[in-house]
Amino acid sequence: MPLLPPRLRESAPGPMPRDATHERPSPRRRAGGRSGPRRSRAVSGCLAFPLRPADRDVLGLYLLTRIGIWTTAYCTRWLFPTDGKTRDAGSVLAASQQWDWTHYLHIARDGYFPGHAGPWQKGWDNREAFFPGFPLLLRAVHTVIPHWTVAGLLISFAAGAVAVLALARIARLHLPDARAGRRSVLFFLLSPCAIFLAVGYTEALFLALALPAWLAARRHNWPLAATLTALATAVRVSGLFLAAAIVLHFALSARTRRDWRPLPWLALPGLTAALYIWYLHAYTGDWLAWNHAQERGWYRTFHAPWEAWCNTWHVAFAHTQTTGYAFMFQAELLAMLVGLLLFGLLIRQHRWHEAFYIGLSLWALGTSYWYMSIPRATLLWWPLWIALASWSLRKPWFKTIYLCLATPLTTVFALTFFSGRWAG
Template identity: 75%
Template sequence: MSVISPRSPRSREGTTAVSPPSSRPDPVVRRSVRPRLSAEDRDVLWLYLLTRAAIWTTAYCARWLFPTDADARDPGSVLAPFERWDWGHFLNVARDGYFPAESGPWDADWDNREAFFPGFPLALRAVHTVVPSWTAAGLLISFVAGAIAVLALARVARLYLPDAGADRRTVQLLLLSPCAIFLATGYSESLFLALALPAWLAAHRRNWPLAATLAALATTVRISGLFLAAALALHFVLTARTRADRRPLPWLALPALPAVLYAWYLHSHTGDWMAWKHAQERGWYRQFHPPWEAWSNTWESAFDHVQTTGYAFMFQAELLAMVVGLALAGVLIRRRRWPEAAYIGLSLWALGTSYWYTSIPRATLLWWPLWITLAAWSLRSPRFRTAYFCLAAPLSTLFALTYLTGRWAG
């Protein structure tokens, strides 16, 4: 079995040989990105709907069993469990803008909302024009985007794995992963994946204008879009062999444009070209620190009893997620999957050079090579599959309850 190498047209017939990417669109790739829903796609969507129902069931139970006030007789709004943490920042930007009433980082009680890219808030504001509830609008965006993302992930998996059911298994591993709750909330992960994964598919079709456009849209949502753009550029370099192949090269600069425009917008209001980074530093301690210092500070917070137990547990999850990311990068390098390795490596560098680790478990949702690699291992070893689901299921429920009850969940 080829673990994470795009397969040749003969791979579905049972061969494991992998031919180098050609300069022309691969016929298997073309089938993999067809717009029509296949039976496999419908199975993926059914799995997606079932996991959404499970999360809503968990949210319903959390309202009744874990109220903020132990003496409460009313569980509160059905949407209240989803109004946590970063959702407040997205809501504030969508509803009031980045600098309402001339307020900004010069105010003592500023919430550092400019640390969040505008893609999701803009989508939220647009959907709110037809959905009166802001929370419902955010959940609807993530619901639709998540469906697009899992379909795209399944099709990406078909590029890499020849096994029947590999696409379904890959999606299953993602949707039952510990931090999968964040694909169902009013957060930006689902929207990012709904743009990034089709961009990756378009790149494998050598449709570079489409790939660059989707990557640019992904960059409006999260800074990770720039990591995706770097991976796409490396994929272009490795596959463009003729002068005709290199003609789309200027398109690869497009994903940087949203980041530049956002920096210009923030500068026009704050006079600071690095306003986004400085907001990250003020709000989330993302000042640059060498990787070993970041690991040491996170370890201290996790195990030296300097944090409350809830925060300490989540710092332990941060350390584990970093180890998983480093192992994944090693596997990708060993398999010579250089574009994917670049994407993961840049993500790890950005997340691993702060004062301490923050949000690495959530970032695993964006690491599609991880889910494809785990799917390959689970198809090879039934024991690995059983072990994964036995561990992931309780952790997924635990993280969902942690978030839905207002505690920090990575």
């Protein structure tokens, strides 16, 4: 997120996969015994080993798309260098050493307030706007992988693999078609902003925690769900939206007094955020230091939703910005429309907890001075990729349309990022 100038469910019938919603009860369970703790079933539902053939298929697709992205990065370095007269394309790793990555690197290497520096100084980079989960993990991996960029890329690569496996499992919970998991992952990995799953950003790590957390919540393993959500909150503030959705899911599914016993666990994500706020206050004396950093660096001051829409529309179409900036704001408007349609679909299907998650995300992103980072946020909207998979399974032509439209956009966004022209 660079600083901008101030002027500015259901599918066709098919066999229900065994791992989708029910497992065949063991002889011991049929005899009235226990088949094992609930936690084991929840974990096996998220990350079972050895991997099933469907899981290996998803991972194969993930690997192929990673190769494609880094092929794009290599070509971009040679064909679209910053200096048109250069004879040295430089390292392909340089393509990912920009934008938000520099903030994560500075936090991991130097901390939030090195040498008594902070927001009281002119030219401060507002790094406290970024939650500490990714930088802390980056610093830990750096002790084994000396190269900071390689360490960040490995985190995103491993986290992305976990995320696509979890997304496929969630899709199979909703859709009875055996192809649902792979189809959802396909649409997800070829989405326009998929580039951010391959570089040193927080989206892959957040999803690697948030999606298994949602699977655990669906299986009513509330301690595991809360723990994973707390970790996700340490990575992105979106973890609080996930926590709110899980609390709503808990409230709607609890029936007896025993069902309410795990309720204290659900406070864990809020504790994570509170600890970070306390840390920032200890150094800055400001309980709203995170929010103020967002305001200073990215103009995230509160505005009514209609004001944010109008401001974004103006910079997108009134020819007040360069074409690159204007195009990115046009993408912001389109992403907001997609989010609103998704929110309406979830309400219509009575999927209240997922609608709550999407609604909170849209409110947070749609009440700033102007829209920013909404296309990237679509990566975190797992109901979107499941809905697209559902439509494509009912109407095969939808897959063709999606791929024909999304693939060029995905390539354009990757080229824009790797060439240093990203602006959102």
